[in-house]
Amino acid sequence: MSPSIRNLGSFVREQRNVANLTQSELAKMVGISEETLSAIERNKRPISRSVLTPLFTALGVEPEKIQAMTGLHAGVPVPAQVTPNPQELSALEAIATPACYQDIHTYRIVAANAAARVALPGLAPGTSLVEWLMTDPRSRRVVGDWEKAAHGFVYSLKVLALGAMEPEISGPIIETCRRAPEWERMWNTRPVDPRPFDTLIHIHPETGVEREMYITSFAVQFPRSGWWLWMLSPVRESDSAPAG
Template identity: 30%
Template sequence: MAESTALSVYLRERRLAAGLARAELATRTQLAPLLISQIESGALVPNPAMLQRLFDSLDVPLWYRKHILVRGLPAVEPGSAPSTPSAEDLADLSSLTHPACLARFPTMDMLAANSDYQRLFPGLGAGVNMLEWMFLNPAAKKVYLDWTTEAQLLVHAFRMLSPLAPTPRVTAITDSCGQSPDWDPIWTSEVRPQDIARRHLRLRERSTGLERRMMLRIYDPAFPNRPWWLYRLIPVR
């Protein structure tokens, strides 16, 4: 019996979320229904052309596709990556002269944050979940001048990529965030392309009350390989 991969599970969950039967997806992608079944069971790893058709037909945004493939296919690197940042990783993070943090995606669990980041986002540090902080910590709406837009973008990423994460963790996050009256309306909302392509974040500095514009940059460590993302905010001069 074929063993499901994270990619096969992801594609099946995206199809179900879209309300499509296998036959309907087969028609959209012009792939045989048997191929769809084999891909979803893990018996067949789709080639690039198949993936393109599947992602397009399931409306998977371009900016998520690389991460889906990295997380969804069996690792080719020898050995396993560490689950928590090492002393060297933390020294690297601390050396950055602007707000930065390390976080797991798609669950958005924080692993570490430098002092600049923690000053800008009070209460958001190692062991805290970004989504829970955004919806349950009153400081979030004070820091983000465009809170609704930023919350929509976080939730959209979580919703699109959550099939790649352990189900119990996804359930725990959604149950926790569901305590907020803002959660359900934002969960069911759609993001606008112009918001995704935004150049700056507008933040309010707690110590001065002044507005700060920051450029968002997200990096996926390649060497050494790490199972988290580096999230950086670069001040706009």
Template identity: 30%
Template sequence: MERGELGRRVGLAAGTIKAIERDERRLVDDNLRKVLGALEIQENNVRLLVSAREGRLRSDDSAPCDVELRAIEAITEPVFILNTVMGRIVAANRSCESLMHLRAGVSIYEWLVAEPWTRQLLGQDWRTIVHGLIWGAAPLIECVMPDGERERLLDVCSRVPEWEVLWTTRPATADFIYGARMTDPGTEDTLDYSFTAAELRFPPRVGWWQGQLTPAGPELARVSA
């Protein structure tokens, strides 16, 4: 997007945008949110990006407590907790480990892009789903993830043939993916799932989100955005 077009969308002169890009002028929070909106950054990532810029975002690397682990194990459907700053799974219940092969310590982005099990799980929808999720996560990977973790992640993912397209191009739909058809590679059982995610508010759990898959009714499209 050219500076003039971005400026028009957020109400700033192209010269002002240029000065901001060169760190010659500060981008105040109100305008920052407008810029993120104009660049189609997903709303759930905006707060994390603003917090990171202000130096208020710290990765909580502690292990989940017993209450948190019991809470997700009490749910029979696949559930995982994700540290969005590090891009790593904090915890996953037994159902999630069985179906998705997600467990504590696994990089969610490597699992999406480079894990053969995930390709089998998502089948012909793999590319569409992964492209949309990587596009949505790119601002967090670029701006929030620690440098060493980001470099390691990009090194691993860049070995996947599709990575260049997944990382550098805008998908046909850049909206959040809310559903998918999954085929368990072990049992070959196929089922449509809806996906929900919510930010966990356990202080000081900064940047922890809980994701859950729920078997969906027949009205759910195979990939709905």
């Protein structure tokens, strides 16, 4: 039997609505029945790997984003201990740009490197990126496109993470974020561009220099799994220059 991914129904439904497709139209494009698609959108049926790629392709999801979005729902093992060991901390501190370890199941930061402690003040172990964005005033000073970034993280929490998070994990994050005056609006609306975003504008808190940064996340494999390595890296001028 083909391996399957669960709890992506909310994301599928949201993206279908963004694409202005009916269930019947999308089902025909993918080659499945309307009843199957309906069950997927209600999280009553997992998405088989054989259906996943054509379904997301029909929805306009870039191929390189599929694995990242489905990783939340793949049942990654929990680390044997809740804090990074010396080897893992050494690897994190060796990264020159802002980086942190993020617990796959709780979204919470478990460690941040020196660059992150300077560039992202307040993003400390025990908090989550979305909580930091929504409730720490310092995030608004160092994220130049704060509205876009915050709305994107809230949207991701709502349509992607909730299906993979237990209520006792997601509940405290949501309650903390409710303190932000923008929370209800962001929670109840889609971003202007609801696709996962790749970059944000970072303003260095000490120099005031503004720079576009890539957002990248890796699944940690060795010595232990169960965390993401989340990091920012500068967008080079050559990355956006037209090919010639």
